[in-house]
Amino acid sequence: MDxxxxxxxxxxxxxxxxxxRPVAKVDDVELTVEPDGTLVPTALLVGLPALLPxxxxxxxxxxLQxxxxxxxxxxxxxxxxxxxLGLVASVSSEIRLSVPGADVVRRRVDQGVPSAMERWRLGALVGLPVRCERLPRRSCVLDVRLTGPLAEPGRSRVGALVVGPGRPGALLGYDRRREPGPRAVAEVVRWLHxxxxxxxxxxxVEIDREAGEVRIGSGASLLPLLG
Structure with missing residues (x-):
C-alpha cells in the first residue's frame, strides 16, 4: 500500500x-520540512516524550515537564x-520492520538530517483548527495522508490533510471500505463524518504552526472523504 x-x-x-520480536508502540511520527516546504515522514517516535504531548x-x-x-x-x-522510517517493511495491524528488533530504537541524534531542517510531529498537526469558508465551523485536521512507499526514504510525502468537524480518531477506519467492522456502526460513523x-x-493550504491553525483558500479542492 502506497x-x-x-x-x-x-x-x-x-x-x-x-x-x-516486539519492539515498541508508535507514540508519534516525525515529519521533516524540506527546503521547498514539503513535509516528509522520517521516523517513528516512541517513548513518553513522544506520547505525553x-x-x-x-x-x-x-x-512532559x-x-x-x-x-x-x-x-x-x-x-x-x-x-x-526506512526500516519499515510493511504496515497492517502491526508495523513490521525489515531488520531484527534489537537495537533499532535509538536516541535522537542528527540522523543525517541537517540541523537547519525543521522537524514537526504528527501529533502537533492532528487536531489543529481549520479555517475554511466551505467547511463547517469547528472543523479541524482529522488525519494526515501520506503517499509513496514508507520503506523508501525520501519517496513518501504528506500529500493531503483529512479535515472536517469532529474529533481526530473518531473515524475508526470506517472511511475505508476494506476496514473490517459491524456494518451498522460503519454507517453511523460515515453519517457523522x-x-x-x-x-x-x-x-x-497554509499550515500556520505559530498561530496554531490551518487556513484553506477558496481555490482549494475539497474532495469527499467517504464513499
Whole structure:
C-alpha cells in the first residue's frame, strides 16, 4: 500500500522486528520540512516524550515537564527515541520492520538530517483548527495522508490533510471500505463524518504552526472523504 492515513495506520501500532520480536508502540511520527516546504515522514517516535504531548492543551506540556523534572540529570530526557522510517517493511495491524528488533530504537541524534531542517510531529498537526469558508465551523485536521512507499526514504510525502468537524480518531477506519467492522456502526460513523473532506496540500493550504491553525483558500479542492 502506497497511501496511508498516518494517525489511523501508524499511531499506537505495535512495531515488530523481522525476528518477530516486539519492539515498541508508535507514540508519534516525525515529519521533516524540506527546503521547498514539503513535509516528509522520517521516523517513528516512541517513548513518553513522544506520547505525553499528544494529550494536548495545557495537560500535554505539563505532563512532559513533570516527566523531565523526574530525571534532571538526563539532558535529553525530553527527546523521544526514534525508529528510522526506512526500516519499515510493511504496515497492517502491526508495523513490521525489515531488520531484527534489537537495537533499532535509538536516541535522537542528527540522523543525517541537517540541523537547519525543521522537524514537526504528527501529533502537533492532528487536531489543529481549520479555517475554511466551505467547511463547517469547528472543523479541524482529522488525519494526515501520506503517499509513496514508507520503506523508501525520501519517496513518501504528506500529500493531503483529512479535515472536517469532529474529533481526530473518531473515524475508526470506517472511511475505508476494506476496514473490517459491524456494518451498522460503519454507517453511523460515515453519517457523522459526512462533512469530512480531503484537501491536497498546495498554495491554497497554509499550515500556520505559530498561530496554531490551518487556513484553506477558496481555490482549494475539497474532495469527499467517504464513499
Amino acid at each position: 497511501q496511508y492515513d498516518a494517525a489511523l495506520h501508524l499511531l499506537d501500532r505495535q512495531v515488530v522486528g523481522s525476528d518477530d 499528544r494529550f494536548g492543551g495545557r495537560l500535554g506540556p505539563w505532563l 513533570r516527566y523531565v523534572d523526574l530525571g534532571t540529570m538526563q539532558a535529553d530526557r525530553a527527546e523521544p527515541s526514534v525508529i528510522d 459526512r462533512h469530512a473532506r480531503v484537501v491536497q496540500l498546495g498554495t491554497e
